[in-house]
Amino acid sequence: MTGRTMAHVRTMAAPLGRPILAATAFVVLAAAFFVVIGRNPFAMIHLVLVAAVGDGYAIGESLVRATPILLCALATALPARVGLISVGAEGQFYAGAIAGTGTVLSMLPAPGWTALPLMLAVGALGGMAWSLVAGLLRTGLQVNETISTLLGNYVAALLVTWLVYGPWKNPSSQGWPATAEFPAAARLPTFFDSRVHAGLLIGVGLAVAFHLVLTRTRWGLVLAVLRSNPRAGHVAGLDFRRNALLAMALGGALAGLAGVAETASIQGRLQADIAGGAGFSGFLVAWLARNHCLRIIPLSLLVGALLASGDGLQMLAQVPSSVTLVIQSLLFVAVLLVNGWIDRKRSA
Amino acid sequence: MTNVDIVFGGFLVSALRSATPLVFVLVGETLVQRTGSINLGVEGQMLMGAMAGYGAAALWGDPWMGLAAGALAGMLLSSVHGLLTLAARANQFASGLAVWMLGFGLSAYYGAGLVGRKIEGFGPWRGAGLGDVPVLGSIATGMTPTVLLALVVAPVTAWWFWRTRSGLVWRAVGESPDAARAAGVKVPWVRLQAILLGGLLSGLGGAALSVDHTRTWAEGMTAGRGLVAVGLVIVARWNPWWVLPTALLFGGAEALALRLQTADSGVSAHLLLTLPHITSLAVLTLTCLRDRGQAAPAGLRAVMDR
Numbered sequence: 001m002t003g004r005t006m007a008h009v010r011t012m013a014a015p016l017g018r019p020i021l022a023a024t025a026f027v028v029l030a031a032a033f034f035v036v037i038g039r040n041p042f043a044m045i046h047l048v049l050v051a052a053v054g055d056g057y058a059i060g061e062s063l064v065r066a067t068p069i070l071l072c073a074l075a076t077a078l079p080a081r082v083g084l085i086s087v088g089a090e091g092q093f094y095a096g097a098i099a100g101t102g103t104v105l106s107m108l109p110a111p112g113w114t115a116l117p118l119m120l121a122v123g124a125l126g127g128m129a130w131s132l133v134a135g136l137l138r139t140g141l142q143v144n145e146t147i148s149t150l151l152g153n154y155v156a157a158l159l160v161t162w163l164v165y166g167p168w169k170n171p172s173s174q175g176w177p178a179t180a181e182f183p184a185a186a187r188l189p190t191f192f193d194s195r196v197h198a199g200l201l202i203g204v205g206l207a208v209a210f211h212l213v214l215t216r217t218r219w220g221l222v223l224a225v226l227r228s229n230p231r232a233g234h235v236a237g238l239d240f241r242r243n244a245l246l247a248m249a250l251g252g253a254l255a256g257l258a259g260v261a262e263t264a265s266i267q268g269r270l271q272a273d274i275a276g277g278a279g280f281s282g283f284l285v286a287w288l289a290r291n292h293c294l295r296i297i298p299l300s301l302l303v304g305a306l307l308a309s310g311d312g313l314q315m316l317a318q319v320p321s322s323v324t325l326v327i328q329s330l331l332f333v334a335v336l337l338v339n340g341w342i343d344r345k346r347s348a
Numbered sequence: 349m350t351n352v353d354i355v356f357g358g359f360l361v362s363a364l365r366s367a368t369p370l371v372f373v374l375v376g377e378t379l380v381q382r383t384g385s386i387n388l389g390v391e392g393q394m395l396m397g398a399m400a401g402y403g404a405a406a407l408w409g410d411p412w413m414g415l416a417a418g419a420l421a422g423m424l425l426s427s428v429h430g431l432l433t434l435a436a437r438a439n440q441f442a443s444g445l446a447v448w449m450l451g452f453g454l455s456a457y458y459g460a461g462l463v464g465r466k467i468e469g470f471g472p473w474r475g476a477g478l479g480d481v482p483v484l485g486s487i488a489t490g491m492t493p494t495v496l497l498a499l500v501v502a503p504v505t506a507w508w509f510w511r512t513r514s515g516l517v518w519r520a521v522g523e524s525p526d527a528a529r530a531a532g533v534k535v536p537w538v539r540l541q542a543i544l545l546g547g548l549l550s551g552l553g554g555a556a557l558s559v560d561h562t563r564t565w566a567e568g569m570t571a572g573r574g575l576v577a578v579g580l581v582i583v584a585r586w587n588p589w590w591v592l593p594t595a596l597l598f599g600g601a602e603a604l605a606l607r608l609q610t611a612d613s614g615v616s617a618h619l620l621l622t623l624p625h626i627t628s629l630a631v632l633t634l635t636c637l638r639d640r641g642q643a644a645p646a647g648l649r650a651v652m653d654r
Contacts, residue, residue, distance in 0.1 A: 037457070085441050143636045146388070146441055147579040151629045154572040155622045162618035280449065287442055320460050322567075325453030332446040333428065340436030 026334035051312025060194035066304025071258035072282025088149025090279025091156035096256025099126025127256015135248030199261035211293035361490030367599025376549030384647030388444025391574030392451020394554035401555025422551015506588035522645035
């Protein structure tokens with residue numbers, strides 16, 4: 001082969017090289033972890049697959065798990081498009097859940113058909129408001145948004161705990177700290193006799209929509225310029241503050257939507273720890289997808305399946321569900337290692 | 349105890365105790381950021397330190413072994429951040445979050461058997477014969493070995509950092525990596541040392557929390573203390589001398605929350621628990637309002653501004 005065709009082959013293979021290398025590194029790391037904890041890695045990897053996609057129920061649960069992760073990944077990707085590293089999806093999720101739950105509780109005992117759209121809208125606004133706090137601190141006072149969003153997560157989670165133990169506690173639920181159950185009018189429709197709900201369709205639709213907005217409109221270009229060269233953006237008359245706030249607001253709304261959808265459709269009531277790390281998994285997915293909205297769809301399904309397999313593993317292999325937390329972080333480590341290594345080779 | 353004792357001595361002691369785990373983490377992260385890195389993984393390193401420390405203390409019945417094991421565990425985990433950011437040149441924020449998730453998962457997995465176990469803590473300190481002196485006495489008797497260790501570590505580090513040749517090298521790496529490189533300093537090697545030392549100190553901080561301060565282990569028990577530390581480094585203006593007073597801001601907020609809780613103030617305990625986080629964010633905001641990001645070491649600004 002001539003040098004030119006070799007170079008051509010290399011360019012063609014480049015987009016595939018990264019995922020294959022990263023997947024290999026991930027499997028090696030995961031297998032090593034299973035060996036360390038005294039398990040047969042081949043048997044365990046087989047069990048993870050069975051528990052994640054083995055039958056209809058497993059696939060349904062994987063999709064259920066993927067839904068909030070998909071929305072939270074979009075919530076991370078939008079601010080990242082203008083160069084902000086927001087890790088606040090978890091807190092925005094809780095803020096959305098609080099706002100949405102408050103809307104439904106105020107409409108009890110007999111909410112009409114308006115309950116569902118109103119609940120979703122107010123939930124999205126709640127996430128937006130929470131995200132804007134960090135956005136305003138960043139654009140107004142240059143407070144690092146990564147730190148402020150991370151601190152905000154803890155505050156939002158404690159607010160939910162306070163509400164479900166205190167003012168919003170359902171008196172008839174005895175010791176169990178949770179709000180009253182949502183009426184049927186405030187639940188998203190589900191599919192195929194499973195827990196998979198319309199939130200998944202909303203998430204996929206929004207991912208496609210934001211992909212089109214970011215790649216086909218002027219605004220997408222504005223964000224790209226502001227991210228890659230803020231100074232050039234300034235010279236061209238682009239307003240970093242306004243666009244950063246807009247990206248943070250939209251991101252917060254998406255995570256807030258995830259929160260209210262999860263509360264209304266999966267749990268049917270607000271309770272503590274309802275996000276269960278979906279915000280952080282969303283951050284991981286956005287990073288894996290390199291903030292590409294379409295790539296976020298399959299990757300959130302992958303991570304959702306991985307986490308859903310944890311519940312199955314508990315039964316099939318008697319391992320605690322924390323194992324899937326370790327596996328999830330090893331996926332992150334593998335991708336960072338491989339990406340960093342390839343970028344370094346390329347720049348050298 | 350007199351009222352003066354309870355108000356001043358008692359409150360100061362509980363603030364100091366709450367601040368102690370944070371002092372170690374804050375000293376470590378200050379050095380990490382001073383050499384031009386940022387490590388959000390301290391949260392996970394604290395958790396590993398808390399879990400390993402509690403486990404070792406339970407296994408050997410010796411709290412000192414717990415502190416040593418915690419420090420070692422924190423350092424081991426921080427080597428992942430060193431590998432990812434220095435060898436693979438991964439994004440520092442992403443790498444830190446990966447280390448955090450890893451520490452959270454590993455500590456939850458290995459710590460599952462430790463939940464509810466009892467350990468032998470440090471025995472009561474006699475307070476060096478100050479027991480009867482007002483205020484001072486109640487402060488002295490409230491001290492524990494980790495509090496004293498924290499009170500030593502911060503100024504010793506500050507002295508080393510500002511007054512010795514090796515401290516100067518570390519500062520140079522953060523202020524002007526190119527000049528340091530030109531002067532023959534191995535910049536990545538110094539950064540790795542700082543990350544590992546930061547890991548050791550955050551592991552020690554985690555162990556101080558589980559072995560001495562709360563004497564329990566629970567999944568995710570650090571509750572954001574490591575992330576608070578990353579923010580408070582900015583408040584302490586990247587200066588080890590300012591670590592103690594800054595950590596006391598957090599410790600004071602936590603002590604106040606606990607006091608209001610026991611005083612039956614009518615405010616929910618869950619709301620009071622947000623106080624340390626809100627206080628930290630508030631002082632961070634005030635610092636940024638004054639500095640506008642100009643006080644950071646130049647090498648770090650390159651990371652933060654992206």
